[in-house]
Amino acid sequence: MRYPFLFLFFPLLILASCTPDESDRIGSNGQVNIYTHRHYEVDRELYREFEQETGIRVNVVKASADELIVRLENEGKKSPADLLVTVDAGRLVMAKEKGLLQATDSEILESNVPAHLRDPEGYWYAQTLRARVIVYSRDRVDADELSSYEALTDDKWRGRILTRSSSNIYNQSLLASIIAHKGSTYAKEWAEGLVANFARSPKGNDSDQIIALASGQGDIAIVNSYYVGKLYQSDEAGRRAAAEAVGVFFPNSADRGSHINVSGAGITRHAPNRASAQKLLEFLSRPEIQSRFAEANAEFPVHQDAKSSPILLSWGEWKQDELPLNRLGELNSEAVSIFDVVGWK
Numbered sequence: 001m002r003y004p005f006l007f008l009f010f011p012l013l014i015l016a017s018c019t020p021d022e023s024d025r026i027g028s029n030g031q032v033n034i035y036t037h038r039h040y041e042v043d044r045e046l047y048r049e050f051e052q053e054t055g056i057r058v059n060v061v062k063a064s065a066d067e068l069i070v071r072l073e074n075e076g077k078k079s080p081a082d083l084l085v086t087v088d089a090g091r092l093v094m095a096k097e098k099g100l101l102q103a104t105d106s107e108i109l110e111s112n113v114p115a116h117l118r119d120p121e122g123y124w125y126a127q128t129l130r131a132r133v134i135v136y137s138r139d140r141v142d143a144d145e146l147s148s149y150e151a152l153t154d155d156k157w158r159g160r161i162l163t164r165s166s167s168n169i170y171n172q173s174l175l176a177s178i179i180a181h182k183g184s185t186y187a188k189e190w191a192e193g194l195v196a197n198f199a200r201s202p203k204g205n206d207s208d209q210i211i212a213l214a215s216g217q218g219d220i221a222i223v224n225s226y227y228v229g230k231l232y233q234s235d236e237a238g239r240r241a242a243a244e245a246v247g248v249f250f251p252n253s254a255d256r257g258s259h260i261n262v263s264g265a266g267i268t269r270h271a272p273n274r275a276s277a278q279k280l281l282e283f284l285s286r287p288e289i290q291s292r293f294a295e296a297n298a299e300f301p302v303h304q305d306a307k308s309s310p311i312l313l314s315w316g317e318w319k320q321d322e323l324p325l326n327r328l329g330e331l332n333s334e335a336v337s338i339f340d341v342v343g344w345k
């Protein structure tokens with residue numbers, strides 16, 4: 001089957017009685033078609049509100065960013081997609097390089113999204129921000145023992161570090177940032193040193209690392225910040241208890257700041273509903289909408305006037321690594337090769 005996830009294409013407002021190709025001809029800009037890697041309830045709610053405000057129907061296809069990029073390549077000019085939404089800058093950079101996106105010139109987006117969180121030529125814009133933090137057992141680790149990503153290779157952490165597999169973009173982008181700041185030779189030594197300190201062979205997602213940490217399978221974990229927030233908000237007491245058992249530490253505050261990544265979106269090269277897509281991007285960048293991402297999903301807003309949430313505020317002030325996010329995409333394949341060489345599964 002060429003497009004195994006085609007069945008996931010569903011309109012939020014009403015059930016479409018036509019295929020995406022047919023619906024293109026209904027009339028440009030009465031709808032917007034989103035290819036997204038995001039899988040959060042808050043997105044659904046916000047799309048619905050956009051539909052109510054504008055009358056523009058939002059159709060969503062969910063799959064991994066890699067699958068969506070392949071699909072865009074295969075579909076070419078016939079693609080019904082208007083927007084590609086990913087959970088990391090690396091894939092947006094890759095989509096731009098493959099010629100799958102087009103530049104958007106919007107004063108609203110330029111003023112709402114800080115310069116380091118968007119493509120310099122306007123091919124993509126961040127929607128939310130996340131930090132790759134160190135979480136630690138409140139029982140077994142003192143926050144004073146933590147400082148930087150680099151310090152995690154110290155012998156004192158032998159058998160104590162939890163993190164997910166290197167096939168995940170989050171760790172690839174973290175390593176890409178280390179290559180950018182410290183060079184390839186150091187980055188390889190760092191990855192080797194970290195593997196030597198793993199508590200177990202990498203498995204599971206970031207939530208699983210926090211749960212494993214809380215149950216004593218390791219003492220610190222490297223995870224994206226919002227996973228802690230989402231566990232706090234869980235309906236399950238066990239998951240909330242895991243969040244309460246860990247502290248959140250933002251590394252490298254004394255030097256370059258904590259590695260960040262973004263969830264972001266770009267208008268596709270052949271978008272049939274370009275104006276609607278731009279409207280949706282602008283809607284999602286509004287401060288009051290940005291606050292909703294913070295509240296519902298514990299993601300940091302990119303708009304500086306957006307209200308933060310109590311959980312995010314409880315983590316205190318922290319410093320962002322302002323490495324241009326394009327670098328994460330450019331250095332991705334080198335990061336993947338290093339992981340292979342050092343045996344980070």
Ligand SMILES: [Fe+2]
Binds near residue numbers: 087224
């Ligand atoms: Fe995630």
